[in-house]
Amino acid sequence: MxxxxxxxxxxxxxxxxxxxxxxxxxxxxxxxxxxxxxxxxxxxxxxxxxxxxxxxxxxxxxxxxxxxxxxxxxxxxxSPGAERPLKKEKDFEKAVGKHIFVKTYEPIDGEKTFEGKLLNFSDRQLTVEIMVKTRKKTVTIPLEKIAAARLAVTFS
CATH class of the missing domain: 3.30.300.70 (RimP-like superfamily, N-terminal)
Structure with missing residues (x-):
């Protein structure tokens, strides 16, 4: 295929x-x-x-x-639509500052799904700001551990 x-x-x-x-x-x-x-x-x-x-x-x-x-x-x-897939490095670079959804192959900090604001993408790593209960937390996700990623629509 x-x-x-x-x-x-x-x-x-x-x-x-x-x-x-x-x-x-x-x-x-x-x-x-x-x-x-x-x-x-x-x-x-x-x-x-x-x-x-x-x-x-x-x-x-x-x-x-x-x-x-x-x-x-x-x-x-x-069109890929509002929830455009993020696959290439340039996709992540263009998505900095936007709300994204990420699924990983293996757990990071005990989780495999993350949704939040992409703060940074450098050295093949994403820095994502997520909400944990009522607090903001940042998580670093290596590109090679990403199973799927896309822009996420937010209603705020």
Whole structure:
């Protein structure tokens, strides 16, 4: 499956670059009996449906030319949404000062899930300010211990 993602990334990168968009993520997953190829794009003020349509159309043409996917699949091109995944170092750098949610592979200070403000990202480590009961506390999370991370929507 990662071979498909690699091929799709190679095909879609020039398209998003030309449109001055950011390629956020690519997923190739089976859900039930259907395969889905999902491409997430973004830009500073968010992407609109027209931009998603252009990327989808151009990528679809490229995929039809080389036919790298052995199964029938649904192609979806969209914004990553408000709870954008954080995967690359640059994602964490851009998220400093924002509210995030992090899941780790193993416990840190007895916990595997953290939600709070990303105070800093340097030397491949996150410093996150979390609330423990009624007190603020900072926790340092090494990048290699992160199973999943995303921006978190807050209602304050």
């Amino acid at each position: 990662s071979k498909v993602v690699d091929v799709v990334e190679e095909l879609v990168k020039p398209i998003v670059d030309e449109l001055q968009l950011e390629l956020v993520d690519i997923e190739y997953v089976k859900e039930g009996k259907n395969w889905f190829l999902r491409v997430f794009i973004d830009k500073e003020n968010g992407v609109d449906i027209e931009e998603c349509g252009i990327v989808s159309e151009r990528l679809s043409e490229k995929l039809d030319e080389i036919d790298p996917i052995p199964y029938n699949y649904f192609l979806e091109v969209s």
